[in-house]
Amino acid sequence: MRSEGLPKGLNDYQIKMMFITPTMILLVLMNIFPLLWSLYLSFHRYKASLPTRPAKFIGLRNYSRLLSDPEVWEYFQTTAYFVVLAVLIQFIIGFGLALLLNREFAYKGMITTLILLPMMLSPVVVGLFWRFIFASDNSGLVNYFLSPVLNTLNMQPIGWTTNPKMAMIAVVIVDTWMWSPFMMLISLAGLSAIPKYLYEAADVDRASTWFKFRWITLPLVSPLLLIALLFRTMDAFKMFDIVYVLTREGGPGTATETVSMNLYKLAFRNFNTGKACAMAYILLIIIVALSNIYVKYLNQVKGEA
Amino acid sequence: MRSKLWLPVVFLLVLGLCVVETQGETLRVAWAEWAPADYLQELSKDFTKETGIDVEIVQIPWPSFQNKIDLGFVGKSDSYDIVIGDSQWLGSNSVGGHYVKLTDWIGKNVDVDSIYGPAMTAFAEYPKGSKEYWALPAEVDANGYVYRKDLFEDPKEKQAFKDKYGYELNVPETYQQLRDVSEFFTRPPDLYGIATYFSKEYDGITMGFQQVMWSFGGSYGDPDTYKVKGYINNDDSLKALEYYKELIKFSPPDAPNYYWQETLDAYKAGKVAMAMNYFAFLPGAVDPAQNPDYHDKSGFFIAPKGPKGHYISIGGQGMSISSYSKRQQVAKDYMKWFIQKPVQEKWAMLGGFTPHKEVLQSDVFLNATPFNKAFAASFPYLRDFWAIPEYAELLDVCQTNWNAVVVGSKSAKEALDTIANKHEEIFEDAGYYDE
Structure with a gap:
């Protein structure tokens, strides 16, 4: 069976290595080396924009500067607030839509596709057109439609992206518009996989709708729901693009400045490469910790199911 | 099968040669996407007439202008021969080795006295007062x-x-x-x-x-x-x-x-x-x-x-040569041509804001637009932000805190104290307080 082109005398181990090696080299070059290099840089004073100045070892100073900076904690709080609010709302809307779509009706395929459209768009494009929709004077579509109500109440147009109290709500609305379909898709996949005979058996026993939902639907769909939540949480934690475009670099003030937004500014605006690497590692540790909690809970749910 | 292979190979070779040839004849100038860049493209046609060298003004949208230039420099890209950059970039790009030092060349080829002094300081000199030049003022604003x-x-x-x-x-x-x-x-x-x-x-x-x-x-x-x-x-x-x-x-x-x-x-x-x-x-x-x-x-x-x-606040940009350009001599020739009085007169007529003293004070310039008189009157009062290599970090702190004040999420006192603390922290980390 051996191919004519292969050198003679290769054993199974050598053939296996021959296939694995290119991948390993790529992995080391593209992932492992940057990971270790950035760890090295996180202990140094170094600006990538100043290659004439060599990296200078400063120990844990980058980490101590970041962790003792009240504004950095504020960015983490902002991010956490966004993650909890956005993911929770997306979960409720997404799962609700999936329950509605998990039945046969006319044009089901077309409606499902239309609902999925927002998540196929580029976040930058989404941010840009929502910027116009949320324009803080009456030229914005939302304020335009609200203007009769606002005028009646003698209120100014809502500063969706200019009022610190409203800006995060605007970001959550946009992210929810974009990513609830993802929650819906995964939930729908989970709901479709539940065997019909379980519901038929429950019907025979005259089980209530709530009973069927609580004891059949929820336990069987929860592993997939947890995976969807895990993906969304990790993704929301990295929120950058919508904030960058919609609220113009995390404004007003620091109202929507997420950790990733700040990391971008540290790394590519300020070129404070050493500090940016330290920030990236802090972020990495938090995401790994959060993911582990999810995975542990996921395993627990799987065991129960 | 083999006989047909030579065709695409020859085509690619010819295409490659054409690309190399074209690159050799075109001077690429990076600037922000705005009307003065169009004026400069128009003006540069005269340079092409005189020398046969094409000039392409590459216009980068404002929001990504600084980022694109910085990332190009970090990657030592030779995409641009000349960069027309903000005055604040001077410290970072000269210390970082991204701009070609022009002190000697300017001394031999440019009449510095013909250029408005504060513009030369703001757009060309680093460190300030050192008489070390890295640019020529292009658009004073x-x-x-x-x-x-x-x-x-x-x-x-x-x-x-x-x-x-x-x-x-x-x-x-x-x-x-x-x-x-x-x-x-x-x-x-x-x-x-x-x-x-x-x-x-x-x-x-x-x-x-x-x-x-x-x-x-x-x-x-x-x-x-x-x-x-x-x-x-x-x-x-x-x-x-x-x-x-x-x-x-x-x-x-x-x-x-x-x-x-x-x-x-x-x-x-x-x-x-x-x-x-x-x-x-x-x-x-x-x-x-x-x-x-x-x-x-x-x-x-x-x-x-x-x-x-x-x-x-001073606006505008200076014209610098990228250290990674392969056409540095052509770039110098272009800058020498650009700063001549007749070219500056045409630059002003097209709508550019000239740094040339005589042209700036001439009736031709002052009457060229309804706002040129107000612009010329602003000149004695111009001042700039820090132009040191850490300017971006200093600027970021100001931007965030001052914006927070106007939207009401911070008090003025709180914001100014934060800026003072953070700026000193940046200077300390960068070694400005080291003996």
Whole structure:
């Protein structure tokens, strides 16, 4: 069976290595080396924009500067607030839509596709057109439609992206518009996989709708729901693009400045490469910790199911 | 099968040679995407006529301008031969080795005395006062104001203003007058007094506020010792910031996002009586196609003076040669050609803001546009932000905190103290306080 082109005398181990090696080299070059290099840089004073100045070892100073900076904690709080609010709302809307779509009706395929459209768009494009929709004077579509109500109440147009109290709500609305379909898709996949005979058996026993939902639907769909939540949480934690475009670099003030937004500014605006690497590692540790909690809970749910 | 292979191979070879050949003949100049870049493209046709060398002005959208140039430099890219960059970039790009040092070349090829001194310092010299040059001033700019003459000259408005404030309604000469006029014309939801820079993007609010801070007596710090506390957070700076914050009450609801594009749009839409902008963007206010309603009703004035001085934020850019360019000699030839008086005269006629002293003071320049006189009058008062390698970090701190003040999420005192602490931290980390 051996191919004519292969050198003679290769054993199974050598053939296996021959296939694995290119991948390993790529992995080391593209992932492992940057990971270790950035760890090295996180202990140094170094600006990538100043290659004439060599990296200078400063120990844990980058980490101590970041962790003792009240504004950095504020960015983490902002991010956490966004993650909890956005993911929770997306979960409720997404799962609700999936329950509605998990039945046969006319044009089901077309409606499902239309609902999925927002998540196929580029976040930058989404941010840009929502910027116009949320324009803080009456030229914005939302304020335009609200203007009769606002005028009646003698209120100014809502500063969706200019009022610190409203800006995060605007970001959550946009992210929810974009990513609830993802929650819906995964939930729908989970709901479709539940065997019909379980519901038929429950019907025979005259089980209530709530009973069927609580004891059949929820336990069987929860592993997939947890995976969807895990993906969304990790993704929301990295929120950058919508904030960058919609609220113009995390404004007003620091109202929507997420950790990733700040990391971008540290790394590519300020070129404070050493500090940016330290920030990236802090972020990495938090995401790994959060993911582990999810995975542990996921395993627990799987065991129960 | 083999006989057919030579065709695509030859095609690719010829294509490759063409690309190499084309690259060799074209000088690539990176600049922001705006009208002066179009003027420079037009002007450069004369250089092509004289030398046979094509010049391509590569226009990069403003929001990604700095980032694209910086990333190109970090990657040692030879995409651009000349970069026309902001004055603040000078420290970073000279210390970082990205700009070619031009001190000797300028000494031998350029009559420095013909160039307006403060422009040479702001756009070409680093460190300041060292006589070490890394650029030639290309477009000298400043903040100025455009206003609605139909409102300011309306007898009813004049009388109403005098009744309310006790003095004549004229273009504001002081910040107190600017405040009063802004308040007077604030009639929501259709008309507001002023559109100025409040945006957190890039250097928006900093360019708008810093001239007020300087004119009220505040400063960024001591440029010799780099001490900041007691300068940027002193009482003068505090009064200036509280003053600037008050202006947002006289601005349209979306004003916290305003930078040059938005202030110009607000003015053209008839939403404001006055708008601040860089003079280089003001052609948009007098162009009937862009501003059909108010192009013939627009007047211009220089930024007002404050209780402790008169300072105006400098705008514009200097022309530098990329260290990674393979056409550095051609780039030098182009810059030598560009700074000649006849070329500068044509540059000014096309709409460029010349750094050439004689051209700047000539009637031809002063009468070329309705706002050139106000621009020339601004020259003695120009001042700049820090231009050291750490400018981006310093700027980011200012942008975030000042924007937080105008939107009401921080007090002026809190913001200024934060800026003072963070700026000193940045200087300390960068080794400015090391013995």
